[in-house]
Amino acid sequence: MSAIDFSDPATIAFLTEALTAAGVDGLEISRPGGQLRIVVAGKDGARISSTGATPPAPGSASAVVRAPMAGRFCLEHPISATPQNLPRSVSDLDIVGFVGVGHILLPLRAGRSGVLTRLLAEPGALVGFGDPLLEIEFQS
Template sequence: MLMNINEIRQLAVWIRDAGLTVLELKRPGFELLIRRGEPGQNRALEPAAVRIAAESSAASAHVITASNPGMFVSTHPDERNSYVKPGDTVATGQLLGLLRIGLLYLPVRSKQAGRVVRFLAAEEEWVGYGQPLIELEG
């Protein structure tokens, strides 16, 4: 039983929605362990994320979401300035921030051109898969 990344991401969503903290699957030749923070902690964050997504659903707004769980940072530790700040104009594919997963940094890129309205995730905030990070306009 092999799983692709999209199936694992879907499992992470189901785990979050169910309020679970751990899922462990073991089969011959395959092991998967997914851990999340405390269920009360995650549920406390979800209503705000849902509210922000609803507020941002205007026709001209676009929300950049987390492609993976991790810690959101607006710049690499070796650099001084944030990649973008509210009010900046960005191009499609432009680097907006990073998701830190252990020692790995994954890029958060713009899926469309526009203007940064606001950050929806705080600096060094732990975020879940699909959580809103940045709101763009235009």
């Protein structure tokens, strides 16, 4: 039996549909390389979260926001009318982008306050787990 790739968008979409059809509230899978959590939230659809974001190196003046799963990278929400221009200030809780699988969007949080300075992936690009997406320079 081969290992299941939990970073594959098709696998995540299949699991989400199966959980919804079965009336299950959620699923959490933990492995040495990270964690995947799918929560079926009724009328709002499913929420997916996973670990794997790289914390900044000690003494580093910047950090990279990485893809927590495979999917399409979006800089702003698809229904947003306001484009996100760079550079721009962000707080630790700000959503700086999304990774989408089908109709499900996983928000990407800044994690630290600073200035969002650089795109490392093109909006709309297919990205894999751990791919660098954005760079944030810390404020001193």
